Amino acid sequence: MSDDGTRAIxxxxxxxSVFSPWYRWSGRANPANHCCINVATYGRGGRWTMTDRGQEALRQTTDTFTVGPSHMHWDGTCLMVQINEVSVPHCDRVQGFVKIxxxxxxxxxxxxxERGSxxxxxxxPTADIEVNLNRSGWQWTGHGYFDAxxxxxxxxxxxxxxxxxxxxxxxxxxxxYDVIRRDGSEDLSLSLQFDKAGAVQMLKPPSKTSFRRSLWAVRRETRADAGFVPRQTKMMLDAPFYCRAGVQTQINGHLTNGVHEALDLKRFASPLLKPMLAAKVPRRRAWRFGD
Incomplete structure (x- = not known):
């Protein structure tokens, strides 16, 4: 998210690709045959790219992950993402780099x-980012995050x-992280505090607090001090089963603006949703790297 809060990536x-209908329709037999680098930018001039590619587009080394025309590279101190994708439905190119x-x-x-699945x-969890893309206003710095x-x-x-x-x-x-398991086994609630060096400790969990549903009526809740109601500060992604947004909450007396996600997997499991997703996630089987 940018320092001024107006843009995010x-x-x-x-x-x-867990959100690809093509991967689900394939029976999930070959994960490498459904790979992609999904890039979504939020703010004025924001774009969405998520092309499901075949295994010919995938290359991996110990420090570089490549899918077709885009790649990620870890140099030991910085994660560099080189982006060269086409947005849907605008059909214009999103190019540039992001450094984390x-x-x-x-x-x-x-x-x-509990099954380890x-x-x-x-x-x-704590990082600085640089963004430099081929669109006006998309050169900025901010705070970021890197997980898997x-x-x-x-x-x-x-x-x-x-x-x-x-x-x-x-x-x-x-x-x-608050997770409800489908099989009815014990649900999971994680509240963690990471210092800037990466050391982690358990955080006394603030109250789980509901706030306004998304435009697709996905229910949302996050952690907040007692009596504080979180609020959305920036809409990012609003889908029938998923919402990503900038959210303001209060933790141990500190007012903070972060990134929140809510995922309704009962909705996502509906077979009616997959054809809708196919319109946002085009499939490109063939790819050839240049010599």
Whole structure:
């Protein structure tokens, strides 16, 4: 998110694109055959790109992840993302780079399901970012975050609902994960405080507090001090099953603006939703790298 709060960007690299209808329709047999680098920009002139690509477009080394024309590279101190994608439905090109500079790297790895089928790895909860894209006004700096999720099962098979939030704090970052499991086993609630060096400790969980639903009526809740009602400060992504937004809350007396996500996986599991997603997630099977 930009320092002035007017712009934001989300970048997700997928192997086995969990939100791709093409991956689901394929029977999830070959994750590498459904890969992408999803880039979404929020604010004036914002764009959305999420092209599901075949395994010919995927290349990996110990420090570089490439999908077709875009790639991510870790140089030991900075994650550089080179972007060259086409937006939907505008059909114009989104090009440029984003640099993510972690304040520290955590050693935390957290299991989200008792079967071990979903793992959350918050690499850098506190980071600075530089954004430089080929659109007017899309050259800015701000605060960022870098994490990863790994799974061996479909999200909608194991979970019915979850919320996640990342909120800057004076000495680092607070993260909250609240998960409802589909099988009725014990739900998961995580409240974590990361300092700027990446050290983590459990945070006494503030109250789970509901706030206004999204435009698609996805229910939303996050953590907040007793008596404080969180509020949306910036709409980012509003879908029938998913909402990402800038949200203001209060944690231990500190007023903070962070990023919040709510995911209704009962809705996402509906087969009626997949054709709608196909319009936003085009499939490109063939790819050839230049010599």
């Amino acid at each position: 989300s970048i997700i690299g997928f192997i086995g 500079h972690p304040a520290g790297i955590t050693q935390s790895e957290i299991c989200l399901h 979903h793992i959350w790895r918050p690499f850098a 999720n790994f799974g061996t099962a479909a999200l909608e098979d194991d979970f019915s609902y979850w919320t996640w939030g990342r909120y800057p704090m004076p000495d680092g970052t607070a993260c909250f």
